[in-house]
Amino acid sequence: MESLRIAMFSWESLHGVKVGGIAPHITGLAEALAARGHEVHVFTRDGQQGPYDIVNDVRYHRVPCCTDGGIVGQMDRMCGDMAERLQAAEKVSGQFDVLHAHDWHPVAGLARLRRRAGRDFAFTFHSTEWGRHGNRHSGTYDYAEISHREWLAGYESKAVIVTSPVLKNEVRSLYRIPSEKLHLIPNGIIPGTVRRPVDAGEIKRKYGIHPFAPVALFVGRMRYQKGPDLLVEAVPHVLRRRWDAKFVFAGEGDCGEACRWRAQELGVAGSCWFTGYLKDDDLTDLYNACDLLVVPSRNEPFGIVVLEAWDAGKPVIGTDAVPIIDNFVNGIKARLDPESLAWCINEVIGKPKALQWMGAQGRKMIDRVFNWDNVAEMTEKVYRSL
Numbered sequence: 001m002e003s004l005r006i007a008m009f010s011w012e013s014l015h016g017v018k019v020g021g022i023a024p025h026i027t028g029l030a031e032a033l034a035a036r037g038h039e040v041h042v043f044t045r046d047g048q049q050g051p052y053d054i055v056n057d058v059r060y061h062r063v064p065c066c067t068d069g070g071i072v073g074q075m076d077r078m079c080g081d082m083a084e085r086l087q088a089a090e091k092v093s094g095q096f097d098v099l100h101a102h103d104w105h106p107v108a109g110l111a112r113l114r115r116r117a118g119r120d121f122a123f124t125f126h127s128t129e130w131g132r133h134g135n136r137h138s139g140t141y142d143y144a145e146i147s148h149r150e151w152l153a154g155y156e157s158k159a160v161i162v163t164s165p166v167l168k169n170e171v172r173s174l175y176r177i178p179s180e181k182l183h184l185i186p187n188g189i190i191p192g193t194v195r196r197p198v199d200a201g202e203i204k205r206k207y208g209i210h211p212f213a214p215v216a217l218f219v220g221r222m223r224y225q226k227g228p229d230l231l232v233e234a235v236p237h238v239l240r241r242r243w244d245a246k247f248v249f250a251g252e253g254d255c256g257e258a259c260r261w262r263a264q265e266l267g268v269a270g271s272c273w274f275t276g277y278l279k280d281d282d283l284t285d286l287y288n289a290c291d292l293l294v295v296p297s298r299n300e301p302f303g304i305v306v307l308e309a310w311d312a313g314k315p316v317i318g319t320d321a322v323p324i325i326d327n328f329v330n331g332i333k334a335r336l337d338p339e340s341l342a343w344c345i346n347e348v349i350g351k352p353k354a355l356q357w358m359g360a361q362g363r364k365m366i367d368r369v370f371n372w373d374n375v376a377e378m379t380e381k382v383y384r385s386l
Contacts, residue, residue, distance in 0.1 A: 003037045003038050003039065004038045004039070004097040004098055004380075004383055004384075005038070005039045005041075005093075005094070005095075005096045005097045005098070006033060006038055006039065006040045006041065006096065006097065006098045006100065006383065007041045007043060007086060007089075007096040007098065007099050007100065008026060008029075008030060008040065008041070008042045008043065008100045008101075008102065009043045009044075009082055009099070009100065009101045009102065009106035009109075009110065010022055010023075010026045010042065010043075010044050010101075010102040010103070010105070010106065011044065011045055011075065011078060011103070011105035011106065012026070012044065012045065013026045013027050013030075013042055013044045013060070014026075014027040015027065015042075015044075015049065015053065015055050015058075015060055016042075016044040016045050016046060016047050016049065016060065016062055016065075017044070017045040017046070017047045017065055018047070020221065021126065021187075021302075021304045022102055022103055022126050024189075024304060025102070025126065025187055025188075025304070026042060026044070026102060027042075027058075028188055028189070028190065028372045028375075029188070029372060029375060029376060029379060030042050030058045031056045031057070031058055031372070032188075032372035032373055032375065032376035033376045033379065033380065034056065034057040034058050035057070035373075035376075036376055036377075036380065038380070039059075040057075040058045040059065041058075041059045041060075041061060041089065041096070042058055042059070042060050042061070043061045043063070043082045043085055043086060043106075044060065044061070044062055044063075045062060045063060045064070045065040045078060046062035046063060046064055046065050047062075047065065049062060050062070051063075061082075061085045061086075061089060063078060063081035063082055063085055064081060065078075066078070070142060071142060071146075072141075072142055072145050072146065075104075075105045075106070075108070076108060078105065078106070078109075079106055079108050079109030079110075079112075080109065082106060082109055083109045083112075083113065086113075097383075098121075098122065098383045098386065099113075099119060099120070099121035099122070100121065100122045100123070100124070100383075101121055101122070101123045101124070101153065101157070102123075102124045102126060103124070103125070103126045103127070104129075104146055104149040104150045104153060107123065107149045107150075107152055107153040107156075108149060108152075110123075110156070110157075111152055111153075111156045114156050115156075120157075120158040120386055121156075121157055121158065122157060122158060122159045122160075122161060122382060122383065122386060123153045123154070123157035123159070123160050123161070124160075124161040124162075124163070125150070125153075125154075125160065125161070125162050125163070125167060125171050125301070126163065126301060126302075127167070127299075127301040128147075128150055128167075128170055128171060128174060128301075129143055129146045129147045129150060130147065130170070130174055130299075131167075131170060131225065131299035131301060132223075132225050132299070133224070133225065134223075134224040134225045134227075134298040134299055135298055135299050147174075150171075150174075150175060151174075151175045154171065154175045154177040154181075155175075157181075158386050159181060159183055159382050159385065159386060160177055160181050160182050160183065161182075161183045161184075161185050161379070161382060162182060162183070162184055162185075162301075163184075163185065163186055163187050163301055163302040164184070164186065164301055164302045164323040164324065165184065165323060166300070166301065166321070166323040167301040167302065167323075168182055168184055170301070183378075183382050185375060185378045185379055185382070186302065186324070186369065186370055186375065187302045187304050187307065187370065187375070188307070188370050188371050188372040188373075188374065188375040189304070189307040189308065189311055189366060189370060189371065189372070190371065190372060191311065191363075191366050191367055191371055192311065193308075193311055194284055194287050194288070194308045194309075194311040194312045195288065195311050195312045195313060195363075196284065196288060197288075198285055198288045198289055200288070200289040203285045203286065203288070203289035204246075204289055206285075207248065207273050207275070208273070209246050209248075209273070210244070212244075213244045213245065213246050214242060214244065214245050214246070214291045214349045214350065215245075215246050215247075215248060215289065215290040215291050216231075216238075216245065216246070216247050216248070216290065216291065216292055216293075216294050216317075216345055216349065217247075217248050217250065217286055217287070217290040217292070217293050217294065217309075217314075218231055218247070218248065218249045218250065218251070218293075218294050218295075218296070219250045219251060219283065219286075219287075219293065219305045219308070220250075220251045220295075220297075220305055221251050221252070221253040222249065222251050222252055222253035222254070222255045222256040222259060223253040223254060223255055224255060224298065225297060225298055225299050226251075226253075226255075226295075226296070226297050226298075226300075227296035227297050227298050227319065227336075228249055228251075228255055228256075228259050228296065229255055229258065229259055229262065230296040230298075230319075230336070230337075230338050230341060231247065231249075231294055231296045231338075231341060232247075232259045232262050232263050232266070232268075232272065233262070233266070233338035234296075234338040234339070234341040234342040234345070235247055235263070235266065235268045235271060235272060235342075236266050236267070236268055237338065237339055237342030237343075237346075238342045238345050238346055238349070239268060239271060241346045242346065242349055242350060245271065245345075245349060246271055246272075246273065247271060247272045247273070247294075248272075248273045248275060248286060248290070249272065249273065249274045249275065250275045250278050250283055250286060251275075251276075251277065252276045252277050256274060256276070259274065260272075260274055284312075287308060287309060287311075287312040287314065288312050290314060291314070291349055291355055292309075292314055292315050292316065292317055292345070292348065292349065292355060293305060293306070293309035293314055293315075293316045293317070294316075294317045294318070294341065294345065295316055295317070295318035295319070295322050296318070296319055296334075296341055297318070297319055297321045297322060298319070298321060298336060299321055300318070300319075300321045300322045300323065301323075302323065302324065303318070303322050303323070303324060306318070306322065306324055306325065306331075306362075307366060307370050309359075309362065310330060310359065310362025310363050310365060310366055310370075311363065311366055312359075313356070313359035313360060313362070313363055314355070314359045314362070315330060315331045315332070315348065315354075315355055315358030315359050315362060316330065316331035316362065317331060317332050317334060317341065317344045317345055317348075318331060318332075318333055318334070319333065319334050319335070319336050319341070320333055320334070320335060320336060321336065324365075324370075326361070326365075329358065329361050330358055330359075330361040330362035330365060331358060331362065332344040332347060332348065
């Protein structure tokens with residue numbers, strides 16, 4: 001089948017500026033598409049790399065990363081820079097077959113291009129501004145403008161990709177996007193990316209945790225959407241059953257300080273470790289040393305951290321908001337309530353065989369479904385339908 005020339009647009013990638021879950025998605029999808037014989041270009045922001053590079057057969061066009069002013073103004077400048085870089089690339093090697101924007105950040109530029117030149121583009125929702133605020137609206141200018149651009153993406157794009165049924169229902173409800181325009185394609189991971197042999201006791205000692213203490217791990221932004229405060233509230237209920245259980249919170253955000261204070265107020269600060277941002281190697285060690293991952297999100301459009309835990313062979317305790325957990329198979333789903341979270345953690349934290357079996361079921365899901373080869377094949381079909 002004829003190969004395609006693909007241009008992807010994202011404000012983050014693993015080979016530019018890394019912010020959150022979009023970065024591994026962009027990088028993994030681009031490399032998988034390139035492996036399928038397509039010519040893939042990623043237009044993204046510059047971290048400490050140069051303006052142009054080829055990494056794993058993917059061509060990166062990096063624009064300046066300006067952090068002056070608010071986020072909307074920053075993205076407007078980024079869109080202008082990306083438009084110039086796209087025009088320059090097409091002058092050299094011809095027009096791209098596919099333009100694909102990821103999340104709201106580059107949408108304004110592609111919407112203008114569609115109006116001026118009639119260029120169709122695909123768009124992927126990775127989340128919504130409503131969801132990022134924990135299923136609630138905000139009266140700020142940025143909230144209103146970002147929500148408008150999300151609506152604009154659904155309106156102007158030729159095809160809309162969503163990563164889970166939960167997110168599909170969310171964008172359909174918020175922005176009235178027709179069902180026939182929506183395509184459900186999950187996130188992925190390269191099997192074996194996270195799993196590696198480690199001395200779990202040594203990893204625990206590094207954080208001042210007894211080698212035999214059971215460890216529940218939280219990974220993500222310390223923000224209201226991700227629910228770290230719910231997990232802190234659940235800690236006393238777990239300790240009543242497992243006094244030696246420890247909780248590691250890996251991430252940073254505006255809820256971090258409040259969670260630390262709340263742990264002290266509850267008298268459980270000695271059982272909670274707040275690491276802040278961790279380097280990839282340190283985080284991988286924790287995935288492999290912990291007993292289970294907890295995802296207490298109020299809103300979770302997919303949950304790449306779930307795939308990372310499964311790759312390490314660990315089960316996941318998540319709320320009903322986490323869409324990809326198969327209850328009591330590769331994890332357990334809790335209500336959006338601290339006592340429910342604690343019950344689910346207590347149900348398995350002292351059962352090594354159950355933990356191992358659930359983790360193995362999660363790893364099977366990566367091999368069968370949530371890998372980049374499958375995701376790239378599904379994405380290619382959407383491209384060819386444009």
